[in-house]
């Protein structure tokens with residue numbers, strides 16, 4: 001279990017409990033953030049689950065795959081800490097991380 005601080009596109013934040021075994025996308029979606037469209041359902045083919053993950057947690061994340069990297073490159077809003085949330089599994093190491101939903105492209 002990890003406690004994540006989710007920040008919406010309008011800056012509202014909410015602390016949510018995240019169960020290991022789910023992805024960050026599933027946690028955000030299941031906690032009522034409708035702005036995270038996640039249109040492909042987690043198949044790494046839409047980039048509508050784009051988030052920014054707390055830079056202090058960069059070394060605790062799984063690496064970005066080539067497919068994820070290519071999709072992130074299609075976003076005008078890509079930053080150094082961008083991830084597709086469907087590609088990031090929840091782990092206890094993420095406890096306390098702030099995750100901000102990226103603006104829509």
Ligand code: FES
Pocket residue numbers: 025037038039040041042043044045046047048049084085086087
């Ligand atoms: S939900 Fe489509 S790439 Fe993440």
